[in-house]
Amino acid sequence: MSKKELYSGAEILLKSLEEEGVREIFGYPGGAILTIYDALYMQDKIKHYLVRHEQAAIHAAEGYARTTGKCGVALVTSGPGACNAITGIANAYYDGYPLVVLTGQVSSDLIGGDAFQEADIVGITRSCCKHNYLVKDVKDLARIIKEAFYIATTGKPGPVVIDLPKDVINAKTTFNYPKEVKLEGYNPTYVGHPLQIKKALKMLCYAQRPVIIAGGGVLTSGAEEALTTLAQNLEIPVTHTLMGTGVYPANCPKYLGMLGMHGNYWANYAVVHADVIFAVGTRFNDRITGCLKRFAQDSQVIHVDIDPCSISKNVKVDVPIVGDAKNVLKSMNELFEAKKQEIHRAKKEAWFAQIEEWKKKRVIPAVNSDKLSAVKVIETIYETTKEYDPIVCTEVGQHQMWTAQLFQFNKPRRLITSGGLGTMGFGFPAAMGACAGNNNKVVLNIAGDGSIQMNIQELATCADYGFKVINCVINNGYLGMVRQWQEKIYNKHYSQTKISAPDFVKLAEAYGALGMRVEKEEEIVPAIKRALEAKTPVIIDFVCENFEMVYPWVLAGKPLNEVLLSNDNDGM
């Protein structure tokens, strides 16, 4: 192949993706990107999955990224295609996962003239992506793609959008994929400041009531082992955010589980009463801090994050450390080993005893009803599938919180859920992405009867590609989480939260999937076993009690130690 050979922008795009190691992309064709789909047709290196809605393409790419650790890639057309992608882009941005989203655009000469299927996608996505580009010259294309992958996957990862005008992808030039990226304005800090690290370690060694809050950043930087070593060497209890699920094995000692609005009573109490809080890779979202003014009132806070903006944004930090979690935790472990620093174990005994005492405060089970309890269903799903080490996706709502509470995750990248943006309709397409990236792995999507209907059209995609997603629909006839708030805070005015659903069994059959309905406790296990053996996607419709509530529950804006444990017990 001579170096002077000319390639179209579309061909350069695919060659560049190949250079980046991309083998799978998710997308939907359209007028502005016909040339790219033509180039896709002519090659066999990159597999394209045709979804049924652009939003699903982006979520699928994110599910792929979250379960494989690679960068997800999606391709959509201009105007409506790109606009449909926005929710997916924002979702990946809030949760910090790497995506490169390729959007079609009308020809350069038509931009700004309100052309057919034109949208100013660079303008629209500016505040919900890490960076974006409008490619104006085909000669810049390879460099921009290189930069996009670099930006998406380094620092705090996030989505990068590349807008591709039709004339640019048709134009021809030579292809040289750059070896390096030069971005003067972008230099993420990976190594923490040594003096701050020393100070942090000393504080943790002297602490009498320490607690670690592990966030999604631990997972992103692959710091699980370093975190576990630190926690065990220094004997510090570990709680985690929703995004940090699995970074500290649930079967390890001193595991407190999740904190926050629906976190464990004892995890919240430990954070409230700690003298030193060591937060790693979390941005202190309001769902984990509760009332900000009352958060960490009497504790010193050490905060490690790769994004300087996260530090002292919500919570005032005493020892800030900007850096990569893995790097910083490793340095702390090395320093601890080298100094043979002593920890004040005796002083901590009372703290451990106190936590054990708090652990006795458990959710009081709801009153029995004739219908299935969602908690029972989700517990049984966990017990029946745990030997398969499944990837568990969720939608957003009550079922999501129950899944986070009841599944015991010993590994990261097993719970795939929309944390920051809280996107209903995320779980199912994310599960497709998980299937595409993880051959033969059991992939569950725990859903509500509301959220499953937000991207249910993707059953067709699953059927096409043999994605055996097992959709477990916790069907309680309501938008349960909103209904729960209405019950408690809005005088049981169930405004627009009673929601109907189709016959999921018939619907599954219509799409070539396996549909089952479960109404009795003894049917739960056989249904799941049948689903595990199925050769097609599955929907199990678990017909559940309508009014079950998620507890523990800290009402929005309340401090973390005001934990409700049941409908009538305030738990304090």
Add this chain to the structure above:
Amino acid sequence: MNNHTISISVTNEPGVLSRIVDLFSGRGFNIESLTVAPTMDRAFSRVTIVTQGDDSSIEQITKQLNRLIPILKVTDLTIAEAIETEVALIKVHTKDETRAQILNCVASTGAKVVDVTDKIYTIQIVGDTKQVNALMELLRPIGIKEFVRSGKTALSKNVSL
């Protein structure tokens, strides 16, 4: 809540200004004034923004700006020693009886008259915010017809950006 003058060095590419402005509006920060022009090297521009906020919001503004990829450097010139200046053009009604008074104000503040018609003097002043305000106060009773201010631009005395 103090006024802060923030100097931002950026790559001179389309959309940089909207990224900055979007960041301010999206995160609820206020822009009091904004100036922008290319530097000696036309590949870069300098943006000067005057904003208000307590220490923690100024810290967030600085950090958030730094996160934007085309932004090379962000300096809070309120902390560094800096020269700050702005330009104002002021149109004033003139009558025979006020002409001398106007020229007096102009002379005493170091401003100058840049355009003259039978009814209007256009006055230009270059100076810090206080000087501009002082001239405005002097001219107000005489009758300001219209005015425009550039907003502050600033340069640190020591640090090179």
